Amino acid sequence: MDDYLSIAIPKGTLYKDTVRVLREAGLNVDELETDSRKLFFVNEEDRVKYIICRPTDIPTFVEYGAADLGFVGKDTIVEQNKDVYELLDLKYGACRFVVAVPEKTARDGQWEQMTHARVATKFPRVAQNYFAAEGKQMEIIKLHGNIELAPLVGLSEMIVDIVSTGRTLRENNLVAVAEIFKSTARLIANRVSHRLKNNRINPLIGQLKEVVGKLND
Structure with a gap:
């Protein structure tokens, strides 16, 4: 599953908006919109793994490579000061x-x-x-x-x-x-994943930028 993209999704107040922008970006998030208590989903069609975890844990998951990407508030990024890339301001969760x-x-x-x-x-x-x-x-x-x-x-x-x-x-x-x-909510990436999986990550960043732009017009 090395070609899969793993994405950490925050529980709580940022969850619905995060799922929404992923859906608008063209990803299949049907399982994320159910009442399931599962914390790990794999979408074979998109080749994406979703990890559902506490917002404060997301920078750690991303720093250590358990997740390639993560959605998390700027407050958590600043407080934890983890070694991750901050890629995009998603504008929600202000x-x-x-x-x-x-x-x-x-x-x-x-x-x-x-x-x-x-x-x-x-x-x-x-x-x-x-x-x-x-x-x-x-x-x-x-x-x-x-x-x-x-x-x-x-x-x-x-x-x-x-x-x-x-x-x-x-x-x-x-x-x-x-x-x-x-x-506000930000998209962060593991440094190694950002380099080795740029063919998966960069197109998603482009799609998310479009979504954020439309939602904030």
């Missing part, structure tokens, strides 16, 4: 990294003077790099969920997190005071 603080801290402008505060986040690399560039030596506290809780219970003075609508921040009386960068 969100942004922000620094958020309690409403009172935002009103008083106190956060701007904080240079040694505690910052809770699921993205320590992103947070560390941002504050270092700002000349601030923050204490980064890594959490795996419920980031918004940290300032409410005194664990941290601020958070770094991904937001789309900002609703969760508002419901927890937090305010975004700085934007770090915007994130």
Whole structure:
């Protein structure tokens, strides 16, 4: 099966849009649109293998060659800093990294003077790099969920997190005071696969570019 192209598909919020663009690009994704709990599909007609996995695992699958290509958010790419090629901005799954603080801290402008505060986040690399560039030596506290809780219970003075609508921040009386960068879904490739399977990968990139262009007209 060396001539097969293996593609890692993210579970969760990016799944439907990823399957959609693959379908629009001409691939048979019928099995991906069923309610099956299978995590591995092979389409003999297209000579494509689909691997369904957690978004945070996709850069690892791609870096080690378990997948030739992967669909994953820019946030995950930056945070994990894996040795992969970033090939294409797919434009969907838009969100942004922000620094958020309690409403009172935002009103008083106190956060701007904080240079040694505690910052809770699921993205320590992103947070560390941002504050270092700002000349601030923050204490980064890594959490795996419920980031918004940290300032409410005194664990941290601020958070770094991904937001789309900002609703969760508002419901927890937090305010975004700085934007770090915007994130969308990206197509990434294993470096060796990109060289050895360019006859399979390059046409797919071209098809996906067309799809993305049409969907964003």
